[in-house]
Amino acid sequence: MNSFEFYNPVKIVFGKGKIAELPKFIAKDQRVLITYGGGSIKENGVYDQVFDALKGYTVFEFGGIEPNPKYETLMKAVALIRKEKIDFVLAVGGGSVIDGTKLIVAAVPFKGEPWDILSKKAPIVEALPFGAVLTLAATGSEMNSGAVITRNETKEKLAFGSPLLFPQFSILDPTTTFSLPSNQVANGIVDTFIHTTEQYLTYPVNAPIQDRTAEGILLTLIEEAPKAMASRNDYDVKANLMWSATMALNGLIGVGVPSDWATHMIGHELTAYHGLAHGVTLAIVLPSLLRTMIDEKQAKLAQMAERVWGITKGTEREKALAAIDKTEAFFQSLGVKTKLTEYGIGAENFAKIVTRFEERGWKGLGERRMVTPAKVLEILKASL
Amino acid sequence: MNSFEFYNPVKIVFGKGKIAELPKFIAKDQRVLITYGGGSIKENGVYDQVFDALKGYTVFEFGGIEPNPKYETLMKAVALIRKEKIDFVLAVGGGSVIDGTKLIVAAVPFKGEPWDILSKKAPIVEALPFGAVLTLAATGSEMNSGAVITRNETKEKLAFGSPLLFPQFSILDPTTTFSLPSNQVANGIVDTFIHTTEQYLTYPVNAPIQDRTAEGILLTLIEEAPKAMASRNDYDVKANLMWSATMALNGLIGVGVPSDWATHMIGHELTAYHGLAHGVTLAIVLPSLLRTMIDEKQAKLAQMAERVWGITKGTEREKALAAIDKTEAFFQSLGVKTKLTEYGIGAENFAKIVTRFEERGWKGLGERRMVTPAKVLEILKASL
Structure with missing residues (x-):
């Protein structure tokens, strides 16, 4: 830790x-x-x-x-x-x-x-x-x-x-939150999920309390999401989603562990240029980022595969890739699209986004500062 | 919740x-x-x-x-x-x-x-x-x-x-904490474990974040305890035990869920009359209390059996009983005895303890106030 x-x-x-x-x-x-x-x-x-x-x-x-x-x-x-x-x-x-x-x-x-x-x-x-x-x-x-x-x-x-x-x-x-339209509920679930993964899907530092608390949030979201999509007025479901969202970003799951936040940084640019909802940008960027940076994140992705998605078979790499697929499919199951082209957006602002990162002096994002401007471009292209 | x-x-x-x-x-x-x-x-x-x-x-x-x-x-x-x-x-x-x-x-x-x-x-x-x-x-x-x-x-x-x-x-x-004698480390692990179960082993109220955070603490203790007993100076092990202890009683796992604390109340009397260390009294009282109150706690005990102890077979009752046995064996594995007679203590103060609870007007302890003075006596007798 x-x-x-x-x-x-x-x-x-x-x-x-x-x-x-x-x-x-x-x-x-x-x-x-x-x-x-x-x-x-x-x-x-x-x-x-x-x-x-x-x-x-x-x-x-x-x-x-x-x-x-x-x-x-x-x-x-x-x-x-x-x-x-x-x-x-x-x-x-x-x-x-x-x-x-x-x-x-x-x-x-x-x-x-x-x-x-x-x-x-x-x-x-x-x-x-x-x-x-x-x-x-x-x-x-x-x-x-x-x-x-x-x-x-x-x-x-x-x-x-x-x-x-x-x-x-x-x-x-x-x-x-009973009266919220289902797309906002879905975006909120994605937002909470990715706040959690930003602090969890990095590299292991032997911090089991933080890991298990993060996994508890992810498992709760996965269990409660279909119920939330099926019914607006289930108090317990809405209460569990609300407390999940608060616990995901009150600092506790982030103590003593590395954090990433590159998905957020890239997502913010997609909101700034295209007006996409925050949760939507995260659902688009995360799967591509995880696949692009898999060498850095493989151990924690494999842990997520086992403990969150129940995937016990395969090599570490196979489990890691399966965890990404499961995560992307989870977002899609909520009606949240995970590709830019599904929102009619192409590569028109990619160069500007990369230039902006360079201008801000951000040589690299992420837990090891390895998401360079070149990697940002690669991630954006994979999100098309 | x-x-x-x-x-x-x-x-x-x-x-x-x-x-x-x-x-x-x-x-x-x-x-x-x-x-x-x-x-x-x-x-x-x-x-x-x-x-x-x-x-x-x-x-x-x-x-x-x-x-x-x-x-x-x-x-x-x-x-x-x-x-x-x-x-x-x-x-x-x-x-x-x-x-x-x-x-x-x-x-x-x-x-x-x-x-x-x-x-x-x-x-x-x-x-x-x-x-x-x-x-x-x-x-x-x-x-x-x-x-x-x-x-x-x-x-x-x-x-x-x-x-x-x-x-x-x-x-x-x-x-x-590197220099602590192993019995103090063991008592600390038991104390943390039972702070967690006091807020977890009650009855279900559909609070998955709290449940999973509590289970994360219990799993961490079970994993780290043998390492802590084997080596005094492992920084990560001692760090994980320290953060577990803090997280077990900073209020978070207790929000929105019932709590018990009867084990503590009875344990305090054993300390007051016999000078036993706090953690020791808890290890003595908890297994007897769980067996005595099993009807009240069966659902959560079975959940603990599955998620903490990996027991997936058997009826709910069988799983609940197995969880208690595993818990008691865990304390014993740390060198902490779980019976009063192992400390040379008999029933000599049981009547005084029960009378004292009655005098304080405590008609019943625990999450549903069902640990009556008569139940306290039953629990104490089972702890001999």
Whole structure:
């Protein structure tokens, strides 16, 4: 096991009806801004539940945060907060709303152009406190301090984080996800699955607790996915998917082990250039990346084959290849296509993506920095 | 899955050489009291490492905290802290030192007789900040807010806890456990194993993430235990045992699932009356408790048989019984005896233990409160 630090002070409040407990977690005298997305929370009752719970508070609202939240949009919320002297922000939504809110609360006290937080890794020394009401099981943003933001103007999608950006609390009520369309449920399952593999499919460092916890998440997703696709309103299924998503990216399965994240980095570019949903880009990139980098990942892939997919026969190489095939077939079983051409996308931006990686000075991505720009191109071509 | 709240703000600093980083976590102007146990840290170099790291700080020390820490001893540390105006306490040791330190930091600002915190559940409204340097993988106290304290005068061993009693940080350097005698390593493995089963061997509530994480801990212990018995200085083995112990009782495997803890409650009485080591009492009580309560626990025991012990044949009852036998044999394989008579202890205090449970108004222990005083007696008799 490698050395590590772990710190995660997010209070998780999990279960049906927990939105009503919001006043336990926000002081009565706070001026609260509620941030949300495209308005689905108005249709599924979550908006009303939140406002009912916050009766007696001074509440403002800022809707319209997009999937892959846009810098330009978020800066409008920053202006509102400064104008109205907001004390506390409550993100109500999925990963995009929570990620966007992380940039908002960091930008409010930031001196200068907040985009520098992303493009120049400008340090965050202060942030407004915030909490979350989660309505989509996918990104894990509800229990970590990182976020990913897109800038329309430059077609960039960049990540940032700070220990000041943990939500003070996150309310996870699985019933808020009952109304989700099945493609969003599927994308969330893929997202959770690949958050897990980014921290698991690297190389062995003798960390059995982390490995088995990661395998437990993968096995749970594989078991629960068909049930989730078959029925929208099964509380236990939605609860298990929600807790899987949170556990996949709260830092625990990543302690003391190498991590990859190259699938995410390449996927972000496909979102930036083509507007593909995050989960979709991951499902496209991962199988190609695993096949391209199989020499690096063979031992863990074979372990995944045995423990997750129940494949016990064959050489290590054969098991590793079978694990990749099973993984790709799993995504397809959820209705998520795994090839760019299936979305009508060709090689038109591959050169730009590779150039952009080179310009950023990224000589190599992945757990051993072996996903060079040349390998990125190879992976993208294999994803066509 | 049941509803739950989870909160754990302990910063974990894990790895060889991390004690040297202490100044990163304690402000320079703090008056620091170092608490420790019987002095083994002076023999294995940990004491010197801590004092070297804290050069330039105003440091006091309080040694002599016993295994199963005694209230009477701890109150002497409270007096020292009040006299010397200590700001921060650093517990250096295993669970007993950390547990004892939790009572110390709660007692310092407490108005009245601090024993009320244990005997009358008097509320803790304030506590001195503290951190820990762990030297024994067992109790999990390094990443939770609970503790167990013994009072010589009344032969009582009672538990308490408060969200104010999380260590601010815990340094986990596996090399600090290299010098442990093998019986302490074995007791630590048993302790970790049974912390896990207390939260796992109850009844199913459809919580696969929690189940699989618990099973991952049990499998890791079973794999690493023979290696730990064979070699003292295998870093990876000691690291995996240390992280297992922390993960078993940091709250995560217990979220959203029922928990038992009857084995602990009965075991505490055996320690209080006979001075048996904590892990030893658990190894004695658990097999008898599982056999006595098998009707309640059969489904999870059969799951454990399949997933942990690899037993796939037989009825559910047969698998459940086989899981108990395997568990008892595992403890014995570590040199830990599982019967009271093997320690020269008979039934002499059984009636007192049962009476004490009745006097405390505990009508029933365990996940369904079905371990009545009569069942406690039955379990104790089966442990002879």
